[in-house]
Amino acid sequence: YLRQTPCFFWAPLPDNSDEPDTKKAKLTNPPNTIAELVKPAIQDLNPLLGECEIVPQDIDHLTADILADYSVICASHVTPTQLLALSQKLTPAQKLVWIDSFGWHGSCWFDLGAQHSYRPEQGKELLDPQPLQPHISISDMYQIPL
Structure with missing residues (x-):
């Protein structure tokens, strides 16, 4: 999105x-x-x-059914309240990318989903996929004091 x-x-x-x-x-x-x-x-x-x-559709009118067809959701220029509401509509397999800019500066947050895994490397050898632990959701990230 x-x-x-x-x-x-x-x-x-x-x-x-x-x-x-x-x-x-x-x-x-x-x-x-x-x-x-x-x-x-x-x-x-x-x-x-x-x-x-x-x-x-406006982000406030998106439903979990509409979002179900997408594995990666990209949102830009949304409020934190809208972002948190959007993140609650996703499944553990979906990924959420939130980007915003402030003049020449910007930020990007990734929620790779609770089911995300990666392949660690040992030298040139790829090891078996590993779950990403711990999973920190967008809503958990937003609660971290700066």
Whole structure:
């Protein structure tokens, strides 16, 4: 899930290049949301992913049934209250990524889910998958005093 937020920092580039018309059309029609802006980059970084769907519902109206089809949920520019409510709707197998920016600074939190496992390395040998222990959920992370 990519939160659709008005994209105020992406302006059309001037049309003074010798690029093909198809590329010019992309530059003169900037995305309307952050989700639309990052979608091509996400798809380029994950070629096996295929089409990355943008869920248009407001985050407050998302249900566990809607989210059940996604293994990774990405949320940006949501309030902590919305994030905590969203995290309560996920299964232990789902992963949640929360990103936000504050001018030139930003933050990113990952909840890899209670069922996440990884393969440790010993030299060049990959060992058997291990569960990620301890699992700290987004709601637990948010309770940690800074």
